[in-house]
Amino acid sequence: MELFATGQISMQIKTANINTYYIFYKLSSVLCAVSVSTLQPLPLVSSNVQWPSNLSVALCKPKIYVYKLPSHLKSQSHYGYEICTISSYNPDAIFYEQLVNPGKIRDLYVTSNPNDADFFFIPFFGSCYLMNCWNNNYWNYTKSCNLDNQYSLPLMNWIIQEHPYWNRTNGKDHIMILSMNEIPSYFTESQPLLLNASFLTVIGDRRANGIMEHRYRHMHDIVVPSTADILNLIKINPRKYFSEDGNKNARNVFAIFRGCCRNIGPEVDYSAGVISLFFNGLADSPRYDIDEAVDLKIDDYAWLLARAKFGLAPQGRALGIARLWEYLAFGVVPVIVSDGIVLPFENDVDWNSMAVFIRREDAHLIDEILLSITENEYQRKRQRVWEIGSHLIKNSWHYIVRDLCRKMDRIVPVELDI
Incomplete structure (x- = not known):
């Protein structure tokens, strides 16, 4: 009986220690949370060591x-x-x-x-x-x-x-x-x-x-x-379609895609089969505006781009993305589904800050991934597209x-x- 009682006391002591540790942990978490919320921005560093690069x-x-x-x-x-x-x-x-x-x-x-x-x-x-x-x-x-x-x-x-x-x-x-x-x-x-x-x-x-x-x-x-054709062939000026902040609060189309090919299968080389998911799945959702070639009047398509939050950007025949430059010019956050791609000026442009990257093996999760992006995260990417992406061609040299x-x-x- 004494052994049993001693064991009980030992267990009570261990339980009390665990509870004390848990209370201390929770209290520390609260204190940390309070301290984290009061952190101030770090001072700026020399432009010589900044990344992304300061072009000046x-x-x-x-x-x-x-x-x-x-x-x-x-x-x-x-x-x-x-x-x-x-x-x-x-x-x-x-x-x-x-x-x-x-x-x-x-x-x-x-x-x-x-x-x-x-x-x-x-x-x-x-x-x-x-x-x-x-x-x-x-x-x-x-x-x-x-x-x-x-x-x-x-x-x-x-x-x-x-x-x-x-x-x-x-x-x-x-x-x-x-x-x-x-x-x-x-x-x-x-x-x-x-x-x-x-x-x-x-x-x-x-x-x-x-x-x-x-x-x-x-x-x-x-x-x-x-x-992109809309910029070069038709010579649309994107800036006439949105406000000075790039339609920050006026983008009510969740995601768009225009391109080949509605009847493509998942096993084909073109787009590595990714486009088959657009037309056979995403197109059925009211959140997505997906079609083949631009079936709208070009002015209507420009307005659609100006109202879109995300633009789906798979590879085509080669590892390149024709739609990417339309999206950037119109302030649309690109969703890049193209494994192994090298994007322009990766040494100096933080593409992760303004695009969503999805591996081909996760392409069937596009909707889930995009819905998981918070409004704050989306707005940060949209702002980077507006500040950097839309000027890449102008600043290429x-x-x-x-x-x-x-x-x-x-x-x-x-x-x-x-």
Whole structure:
């Protein structure tokens, strides 16, 4: 009996200790909660060590020389240029014109003396050439209109044979735009001449699929923004569709998607099957506005974008997202469902702060994931889209230059008046 009583006393003591610990833990939690609520913001750090980067402080200030093509090549280099400016390959024109037309980009980074240059920009418009080729052949994408012999080889031979700059580094300090991800498949003879240059490309691919040299080469190429038809072809000005705060409190459409393809199956390569979930599930919910091509008048579609909270952004044929740039321009938080994608300027742009990322294996949980996002979290992302995302194309060269500085391993911070 004494042993039993002693055991009871011991158990009571243990129970009392546990209860005391629990009370202490709860009291500590309350005290911590009180102290956490009174925390003050940390002081600002030097702009040199901020991330995301402060664009007004460049990592360095390299000089870029833009090749001036002779008349016999200029006509070829601008073959199809006009159609390129109103297509999804508009970056080819935008980035070139920012370098050669009067303005801040040319003033900051361009030199007229090739002997002073750190990098050399080749005015290469292979995407424009192909767009014009297909337009003239009823959009037969098997046609190449002799891209290699009529365009690419003459241009590259002129760069390599008529100047000393390519051969100094075997082209490693040269830059050219390849915004069409399929374009290397149209090259045969000229492809070896191009590969040493750094490509500005709209497709970034982390997957080990054996064809990365045809799409994206990590630490060699630079992923840049693409553009959207509503912005380039129709030339809609997004700013006329919302208030100064980006329709902060007027977004009453939960999520939208416009694109191919209603009858696609989950097993197909296009979009890795993700779009099948949009049309066979999400489209049945009143929260989602999902359809194929833009079936509204373009003005109505612009108003729809201006009222949407989330925009579904799966990959297409390649690891790229055509709708992303519409969403950013209209202040829509993108929902990116594309495993392995490399987004533009990831070294300097905090994409996680303004987008929702969902793995393909979790794509069937899209609705659940989006509903779990609090209003405060959504508003933080929307604000970042408004402040950063909608200006990425305008500021692309500032970001490109930061990656060029990393290539040179030259980090000498320079304040810019931007």
